[in-house]
Amino acid sequence: MADQLDILKRLQALDSQLFRLRREQEEKPRQLEQAASAVAAQEAQLKAVESRLKTLQLSQKEKEVELQTREGQVRKLQGQLFQVKTNKEYSAMQREIESLKADNSLLEEAVLRLFDAIDQAAQERRREQERLAQQQERLRLERERIERELAAVGEQLAQLERSREALVPDIAPAALAAYERILDIRDGLAMVPLVSESCGGCHRRLPPQVISQVYLKADLVTCETCNRILYVDDATAQR
């Protein structure tokens, strides 16, 4: 059983690396999430600026059309001004023209203000487009980095799997089955050393007879609490 324990310890060393690498394999793509959500937020920001710009341009067009119509009215009234018969009609019409002109100059000011607002919104759109390009570039680089790292992890995994396959035939099927069952339920850690008089996995204090059995190496001895297989770590054992 002593040599079986040694092989199981070597298997555990491989499985610990396999477990860690498989977890990396799962978690790495999640590192992209932050960069991807920054791109999505920036796209939304750009869209908001674009729609504001569109609204401003539309309202500017509307006001320009309105201005042209009103200027046409002024010209029409000015043409009619010389056809009126009485002074009273003449001054009434003149007052109407003045009032229209006053409205129009307000409208002109509004159109000018809209020009400024459109100008600013267009500049803002340019800035947001640049920011989006930066965020997209960052995401691209992140994706490349993660793909590179995943490829390296894949190679390491394949190598470890090969080492594992070479080791497995030397283990008794029952011991291997017990080991793998514990490995599965205990997050990739099935073999733990004695630490002083406690289990190296769950740190519970072990009964003296269990400790003696572990030292005997005659059988697979498991911790009563966490079910992990116990062994004596010759480097740290004190007895």
Ligand SMILES: [Zn+2]
């Ligand atoms: Zn334990």
